[in-house]
Amino acid sequence: MKESSDPDLNRIDLKMLRALQRDGRISNADLAVEVGVSAATCHRRTQQLVEAGYVSGFRAVVAPHKVELGTLVLVGVVLDRSTPESFAAFESAVGKLKFVLDCHLVAGDFDYFLKIRVRDMADFNRLHGTQLIGLPGVRQTRTFFVMKEVVDGRALEF
Amino acid sequence: MKESSDPDLNRIDLKMLRALQRDGRISNADLAVEVGVSAATCHRRTQQLVEAGYVSGFRAVVAPHKVELGTLVLVGVVLDRSTPESFAAFESAVGKLKFVLDCHLVAGDFDYFLKIRVRDMADFNRLHGTQLIGLPGVRQTRTFFVMKEVVDGRALEF
DNA sequence: GCTCAGAATGAAAGAATCTTCCGATCCCGA
DNA sequence: TCGGGATCGGAAGATTCTTTCATTCTGAGC
Structure with a gap:
């Protein structure tokens, strides 16, 4: 190594x-x-x-299921248009959604991939309807419910 | 809220x-x-x-690009068979791969979704060929290179 | 409304830790 | 070999942690 x-x-x-x-x-x-x-x-x-920026901060790791955030969902997002303005608008808006833990611009069948923590499926369904599909420029989303968290947030190995 | x-x-x-x-x-x-x-x-x-388990630990957050792990990749995995033994074998093996930060069993077009950190695309290509596709029961993988990390590891909001 | 037992609280002090200062050492180029 | 800058570790004052203990709060039972 x-x-x-x-x-x-x-x-x-x-x-x-x-x-x-x-x-x-x-x-x-x-x-x-x-x-x-x-x-x-x-x-x-x-x-x-x-x-020097090697350590960007110190954090307590809070157990998600202890604070009513036991349900993890991954969402692939496709935008209407692939313009810089469209991307910027989406990114700005998604940055304000506190339940979005990760948001990455990717190459492939989707434009963005989101990692979301919510209380349960009903909670996700509500947020999906009221917040996600309403984000600027969203054409479609594909939801992957997480059934089992095998590894989550493993420490970096270097 | x-x-x-x-x-x-x-x-x-x-x-x-x-x-x-x-x-x-x-x-x-x-x-x-x-x-x-x-x-x-x-x-x-x-x-x-x-x-009481509300805090599972304390961690320094290390800046990935400072330790040669600046490239983030998401990988969807489909297994050959959907048997409990097949899942268990895959999970056990993937748990040993230190560059896999997240591994989640999902519902949808894939069986598992991985979040991986590597030095660069060449590094990923090498690991993909030598480690990922060799994991037990893997039928196919789909790779999503992350072109921009909009949000990564946001803190929980509760 | 009253009493009481158990839980939770805050002031205080001893123990432990942090943080800085300063002289000594190390490293490397001339 | 020499010199200069960088790095180091011991030591001590300042700060913080952690426990103790007396007091206050809370709520169940009468």
Whole structure:
């Protein structure tokens, strides 16, 4: 397994990134021991990783089914026209929909692919009718209900 | 916007969950001020939220393009047979592939949908040939290269 | 309306951690 | 070998965490 060859990221930095990705709340002291540097150095490097944009933030991972968002749905979207204006309008509008976790412009049979979390199928059906098909330029959507989440949000391996 | 009606989650808990999802490293003292309770209470409630499974962990969010994983690909998979054994074999095998971030069993034209992160198209092509199509029971795959990540990994809204 | 038991709360203090300072070391090019 | 800049780790003050304990809140039962 080849590691990133970014010269700014040495072996210590990579270890720190992996550890922080696994446990974002690890104490600076523990992280220092784990990666084999002093607490002072560890603290400095961690700050640098954040400032340099390697770490874009720290988040608590909330269990979806515990907050009434246990139903996952994937939706393929086809737009009426393939113009930049059409894409921009769609993207702007979809960005405001809080239940859309992912939205990607793709090459293939669809224009966009959405990943959506809702309470249940009835909830999705309501949102689909009131929000999704009303998005600017939408010609058609194809819905894939998720029956089983085998892997969701796995950490990056680098 | 209706909030979760879980009796175990009161207004304070919800505020805490939202704050922790936004900033997993917020200090206990700051979080206490933000949600309007004492530091002691805040500390206790946070622990309870984790122990009760509302928070499944804390993570640093690593910028994919900074670690040579800037290319995102969605793949629809169709299996040979729709037997429980076939599904189980596929899921077990796909769970070992570290570059698969999401894997969901879906209803519709595909059996599974995968979300994959790789360095570039060449890297994907290599992995597709050596790993994906070799997964147990795979009849065909359809690849959707992501040309633009409009939204990726948005936080849950509850 | 009253009482009481259990749960939840906040102030406070000791323990642990963070964060900065500073002198020492390392690295590399001249 | 030398010099200069970058990096490092020890140490200590500042901050934060975490527990304790007395008080307050809540609601069931009478």
